[in-house]
Amino acid sequence: xxxxxxxxxxxxxxxxxxxxxxxxxxxxxxxxxxxxxxxxxxxxxxxxxxxxxxxxxxxxxxxxxxxxxxxxxxxxxxxxxxxxxxxxxxxxxxxxxxxxxxxxxxxxxx
Amino acid sequence: xxxxxxxxxxxxxxxxxxxxxxxxxxxxxxxxxxxxxxxxxxxxxxxxxxxxxxxxxxxxxxxxxxxxxxxxxxxxxxxxxxxxxxxxxxxxxxxxxxxxxxxxxxxxxxxxxx
Numbered sequence: 001x002x003x004x005x006x007x008x009x010x011x012x013x014x015x016x017x018x019x020x021x022x023x024x025x026x027x028x029x030x031x032x033x034x035x036x037x038x039x040x041x042x043x044x045x046x047x048x049x050x051x052x053x054x055x056x057x058x059x060x061x062x063x064x065x066x067x068x069x070x071x072x073x074x075x076x077x078x079x080x081x082x083x084x085x086x087x088x089x090x091x092x093x094x095x096x097x098x099x100x101x102x103x104x105x106x107x108x109x110x
Numbered sequence: 111x112x113x114x115x116x117x118x119x120x121x122x123x124x125x126x127x128x129x130x131x132x133x134x135x136x137x138x139x140x141x142x143x144x145x146x147x148x149x150x151x152x153x154x155x156x157x158x159x160x161x162x163x164x165x166x167x168x169x170x171x172x173x174x175x176x177x178x179x180x181x182x183x184x185x186x187x188x189x190x191x192x193x194x195x196x197x198x199x200x201x202x203x204x205x206x207x208x209x210x211x212x213x214x215x216x217x218x219x220x221x222x223x224x
Binding site for chain 2: 006033035040041042043044045048086088090098099100101102103105
């Protein structure tokens with residue numbers, strides 16, 4: 001069974017602070033996606049990482065894929081209240097099986 | 111970007127009735143669609159993988175006779191919750207594969223069974 005661990009599950013910070021969310025697996029991913037979900041809506045894709053060691057930036061968000069393609073991180077710089085939401089990592093394994101992490105519920109207080 | 115339409119957005123039904131949820135890929139063909147269930151403040155749990163023209167593959171613990179999946183065309187998959195009970199109340203989300211590493215989600219369906 002492929003397990004994907006995401007941490008932390010809950011994060012409450014003040015506006016302007018930085019934060020990092022982690023996604024780890026014991027198995028190698030063929031690719032990994034990060035999503036953000038608002039209540040009552042479907043997840044929206046933020047980024048896809050495929051190559052080990054890859055780093056992608058999306059404004060204040062930085063996504064990193066581990067060299068061994070078993071872990072990934074999402075770093076948000078100077079968080080804003082608009083960043084509040086549920087962040088999900090989803091890893092696709094070589095057998096095309098895709099699994100979601102438990103999610104990180106981020107609250108950014110003004 | 112690609113669009114996946116899910117309908118209805120919310121539905122309230124009486125216990126014992128069946129509810130059908132549709133998932134359509136509007137501007138691309140999806141040979142594979144996925145159905146998830148999400149409880150409040152929790153992550154998505156994969157229920158089944160829907161393959162066009164063949165039987166769906168269900169995850170362990172998901173009753174295939176209760177959650178009927180039909181993927182009759184390259185743009186439409188349906189999930190029917192049969193004989194719904196209050197414990198089936200949940201947020202159901204579909205996604206469609208638009209190619210390598212591309213997965214697009216519907217907006218979800220909130221099911222409330224009275």
